[in-house]
Amino acid sequence: MRARRGRFVLIGVDWGTTSLRAYLIGDDGWPVDRVEGRQGLLNVTDGDFEGVLQRAVSGWLADAPAGTPILLSGMVGSRQGWVEAPYVSVPATAAALAANCAEIATSSMGRVRIVPGVLLDDAASGRADVMRGEETEIMGALAALGLSDGTFVLPGTHSKWVTVSAGVITDFSTYMTGEIFAAMRDHTILSRMMKSEGDDAAAYADGVGTGLALSGPGELLSALFGVRVRGLLGRLSEASSASFLSGLLIGAEIASAAAGRAEVVIVAAPGLAERYRSALATAGIANRLAPPDTAAQGLARIAAQLP
């Protein structure tokens, strides 16, 4: 899809732990070309971030106007990444993200900048949380959907729930749902049941209902053993047990994270988005999906305010 029409205003890169997505972005914020690869942080073992980036975007450097900014977001700005970018505290605006980018002088691409992460550190409640990359996707989802307020979920290994008010990220919370799913499936007594990981919609829905119905703060510890009990009693098959477990954890997450929310915007790839859509529907919470490429939209929005 190398359409190469219009004006290229930005080379944007969503660079995470396991993957790299580079976009050549036009003046409407949408990508006109893209490169996706597995060169996430974990795979840059020699520390040559500049070389990896250069190879990813070299095809664009000749075409794009001189001085087209290069802006990165995600875990590339963490301590384990290329250069540690600072955290911007909530309430976090796009302008504050733009003003606090980390800067790297490269020999091959000129100045490269990395979007800061966002920090929540509330002394009153004792709550603290961090994100890197999701703040950019949120800015993109706001742009793509024409929103300035809302509750957003970015599900995954570490699901982020983000509150936006008047275009500003005011609050967020991370749920370790995806990683706990994997640890339970692979490294506990439940793994005996989960030889195959079929996708069973009915078992998933049953799990969601069970998770939504939990009450006390530690009930999840008991419900997880309940997965084993269902297997012992012949009420959950090996083929369906991973779907049930996934539903249980997502149901518990939604019961806590979405309490009191009228609508939730889901920012996710289609398969995971559908899991959250159906669970939110079961919980009686309206929802809609953000379009793809929210990271590119967000990078464009932040780049527009770079000093």
Next chain:
Amino acid sequence: MRARRGRFVLIGVDWGTTSLRAYLIGDDGWPVDRVEGRQGLLNVTDGDFEGVLQRAVSGWLADAPAGTPILLSGMVGSRQGWVEAPYVSVPATAAALAANCAEIATSSMGRVRIVPGVLLDDAASGRADVMRGEETEIMGALAALGLSDGTFVLPGTHSKWVTVSAGVITDFSTYMTGEIFAAMRDHTILSRMMKSEGDDAAAYADGVGTGLALSGPGELLSALFGVRVRGLLGRLSEASSASFLSGLLIGAEIASAAAGRAEVVIVAAPGLAERYRSALATAGIANRLAPPDTAAQGLARIAAQLP
């Protein structure tokens, strides 16, 4: 301690997944001799349960009166064990446990019996749970403490909370606390923080307080990521993080399992008992410790009612 006084009424064996504890038990229910070994189910890879048991108790067979019963409890009665013993449903009495033992005819030791597990299967609430071995320890704790009512916790890989009324097990619930601790410590992003597993009482107490203060059913998913955040922000050291994580999970367990309980009896080895004692104290719940050898006491109590 081969005192060999009084009358030997029973050879009792608490035989679990990872260990075997055999007792020569006198007529007061206390063991007069014992053998402890690592021949748990997982180590009996050739299926020769009879041989393992025979070697463990052979020294007693000559001394004990002919016909001294041999009674086993624990996971040896599971599908992965020697012979699958049935489940007795709640409300479960010592008499019902005695009446429903599985029986094995052996060539070397005559008849060996295995105490049933206990099943909770409440169609109205949808709650279901199982235990094997803990029912015997509960019967022993009742005998040793002279109790007929109470709430009991048997902490561990799968913590059991058991309600007893008029000497009968009426309700119980399993919390997967210990196994989730291990999976989080060893197989998630938290493992990066947990190179050493120091025992830090202050970090443990901080974790307990955090776990007790959780509210929604899925808040634990968020609090677990909070362990990582505390590390990132320099508020929790690598040496103390496992203690904090342990406290967090046990605090969450107690918040749910002990809600509304005036007193809890702890049935555990000293180190783990102390963790639960301090967490219950933080939660404002009275507690006391059962003495050691509750399994032997329970086996004696059940054996006294064997048909």
